[in-house]
Amino acid sequence: MQTVDANGAKIPALGLGTWKLSGRHCARLVQQALRLGYRHIDTAEMYENEREVGEGLRASGVRRDEVFITTKVWSTHLAPGELARAAKDSLAKMRLSDVDLLLIHWPNPRVPLAETIAALCRMKQEGYARHIGVSNFSAALMDEAIKFASEPLVTNQIEWHPFIDQRTLVAACARHGLSVTAYSPLAKGKTVANDILSTVGMNYGKNGGQVALRWLLQQGAIVIPSTSKVERLSENMAVFDFELTPEEMAEIATLATPTGSVRE
Numbered sequence: 001m002q003t004v005d006a007n008g009a010k011i012p013a014l015g016l017g018t019w020k021l022s023g024r025h026c027a028r029l030v031q032q033a034l035r036l037g038y039r040h041i042d043t044a045e046m047y048e049n050e051r052e053v054g055e056g057l058r059a060s061g062v063r064r065d066e067v068f069i070t071t072k073v074w075s076t077h078l079a080p081g082e083l084a085r086a087a088k089d090s091l092a093k094m095r096l097s098d099v100d101l102l103l104i105h106w107p108n109p110r111v112p113l114a115e116t117i118a119a120l121c122r123m124k125q126e127g128y129a130r131h132i133g134v135s136n137f138s139a140a141l142m143d144e145a146i147k148f149a150s151e152p153l154v155t156n157q158i159e160w161h162p163f164i165d166q167r168t169l170v171a172a173c174a175r176h177g178l179s180v181t182a183y184s185p186l187a188k189g190k191t192v193a194n195d196i197l198s199t200v201g202m203n204y205g206k207n208g209g210q211v212a213l214r215w216l217l218q219q220g221a222i223v224i225p226s227t228s229k230v231e232r233l234s235e236n237m238a239v240f241d242f243e244l245t246p247e248e249m250a251e252i253a254t255l256a257t258p259t260g261s262v263r264e
């Protein structure tokens with residue numbers, strides 16, 4: 001699996017998103033994804049599926065040290081004691097001694113950022129997280145977080161797909177050596193049948209969703225598409241055997257609009 005290097009972390013460029021997956025179905029999808037070659041799983045306290053993610057990992061037979069596991073602390077648990085408790089609860093649910101990446105899921109203006117970031121850094125120093133980072137942070141908030149951090153932040157996980165313009169934030173991450181993890185990279189499925197993306201895909205025997213993932217990967221992003229269907233896991237992974245031309249990259253970039261977010 002191709003990896004992205006960021007501030008000391010080596011992050012598999014494609015992972016399985018698990019939001020909205022639950023119960024035995026979640027465990028089965030994680031297990032199957034890992035058997036197919038996925039090496040990165042994205043979960044969160046808020047998804048209420050960490051137990052099943054751990055079960056899927058163990059059922060897959062893939063060694064723990066071959067899989068990159070990300071989880072996130074929810075925004076109501078950002079006071080220092082709360083953060084440590086939430087992170088340790090996540091580990092207990094997954095039955096893991098550490099995660100590869102621990103993120104602040106969303107900023108919370110009611111808790112001083114300096115305290116949250118200090119607590120996050122302690123999770124790394126105490127061995128509960130190999131790497132730490134943020135999610136849904138603006139460029140300004142990311143600058144602040146970096147100033148407070150005694151450990152390197154390795155990613156900002158943000159909504160990114162061809163329909164949303166994230167050039168400013170992506171450039172800010174690059175300036176600080178942070179990777180960008182693109183969530184909702186398929187624009188919640190809307191990329192799959194998009195006319196322009198599908199037309200580009202015809203050159204390579206790919207669908208619009210695969211073109212969207214490739215477009216992100218070629219800009220150095222990490223992508224974490226999700227699906228509830230086992231049969232789509234392979235399709236969403238088949239994005240490393242073709243390369244978009246500079247002209248195609250530029251054409252796809254014209255799809256972004258100010259209202260392109262697909263967030264619910």
Ligand SMILES: NC(=O)c1ccc[n+]([C@@H]2O[C@H](COP(=O)([O-])OP(=O)(O)OC[C@H]3O[C@@H](n4cnc5c(N)ncnc54)[C@H](OP(=O)(O)O)[C@@H]3O)[C@@H](O)[C@H]2O)c1
Pocket residue numbers: 016017018019020042043105135136157158182183184185186187188189190192209224225226227228229232235236
């Ligand atoms: N940090 C954050 O705040 C945040 C926010 C949102 C998401 N995330 C993370 O990012 C992950 C992915 O984002 P997302 O779930 O919002 O959206 P997404 O991955 O862009 O899209 C998922 C949707 O696309 C459909 N889909 C997937 N593969 C397909 C295929 N090959 N053909 C046709 N349709 C396909 C899925 O339907 P089916 O299930 O029917 O296949 C599902 O409805 C999440 O699971 C989560 O881990 C993080």
